[in-house]
Amino acid sequence: MKTRIAIDGPAGAGKSTVARAVAKKLGLAYLDTGAMYRAVTLAALRKKANLYDNKVLESLTAGLVIDIKSAEDGQNIIYLNGEDVTAAIRLPEVSRHVSIVARCAEVREILVQKQKEIGRRGNIVMDGRDIGTNVMPDAEYKIFLTASLEERARRRMFELREKGEHIELEQMIKEIEARDKIDTERECSPLRQADDAILVDTTNMTIAEVVDKIVDIVAGRKD
Ligand code: CDP
Numbered sequence: 001m002k003t004r005i006a007i008d009g010p011a012g013a014g015k016s017t018v019a020r021a022v023a024k025k026l027g028l029a030y031l032d033t034g035a036m037y038r039a040v041t042l043a044a045l046r047k048k049a050n051l052y053d054n055k056v057l058e059s060l061t062a063g064l065v066i067d068i069k070s071a072e073d074g075q076n077i078i079y080l081n082g083e084d085v086t087a088a089i090r091l092p093e094v095s096r097h098v099s100i101v102a103r104c105a106e107v108r109e110i111l112v113q114k115q116k117e118i119g120r121r122g123n124i125v126m127d128g129r130d131i132g133t134n135v136m137p138d139a140e141y142k143i144f145l146t147a148s149l150e151e152r153a154r155r156r157m158f159e160l161r162e163k164g165e166h167i168e169l170e171q172m173i174k175e176i177e178a179r180d181k182i183d184t185e186r187e188c189s190p191l192r193q194a195d196d197a198i199l200v201d202t203t204n205m206t207i208a209e210v211v212d213k214i215v216d217i218v219a220g221r222k223d
Pocket of ligand 1: 012034102
């Protein structure tokens with residue numbers, strides 16, 4: 001069987017953590033597509049490229065070698081031209097610019113082609129913004145994860161604090177809101193719930209509860 005699970009949703013809804021745990025429980029591979037957009041953004045920032053010039057972004061992306069491997073714990077390890085950039089792509093500077101890069105149709109075309117190729121192999125959990133609508137529209141299971149803006153900002157703030165980055169909640173809310181706005185309003189495959197996706201609001205749920213809920217959905221158990 002070719003189990004494909006698409007998990008989409010806005011920033012801080014818990015997609016990456018949940019998707020990785022679901023993949024582990026079900027013995028499936030995991031692909032974090034956001035990491036690919038982050039890797040391109042990191043490369044563009046390092047080159048001081050003009051993020052508003054689609055042609056510049058296209059040639060930059062076409063020249064990059066992005067490799068993704070799975071660590072023991074299932075986390076994706078991202079290599080940019082051979083360099084491990086797993087930690088660097090999570091820096092706030094990258095988070096602040098990634099949505100500008102991700103709205104570029106030319107960048108999306110190059111990355112989506114790669115993602116579709118991986119999706120065709122099956123037995124995978126993929127998370128992102130356009131997985132159920134565009135990358136794997138025929139996935140067997142589609143989940144749309146969300147949570148209130150404040151809760152999502154709070155989670156992201158604590159995540160960053162653990163890494164030694166201090167950002168106030170108000171600031172975090174503004175940054176996440178700005179990213180959501182660009183992601184939902186862009187022309188090319190904007191963030192939206194696929195018509196056949198199941199909505200899971202994680203505002204008052206623990207990670208374990210969300211994981212169990214998705215595993216139940218896949219197993220065909222009703223709540
Ligand atoms: O983990 P977080 O929710 O902060 O974001 P991410 O999954 O790492 O994605 C970072 C950014 O990449 C998003 O805000 C989108 O702008 C873009 N993205 C996208 O456009 N399409 C995807 N399939 C995945 C990410």
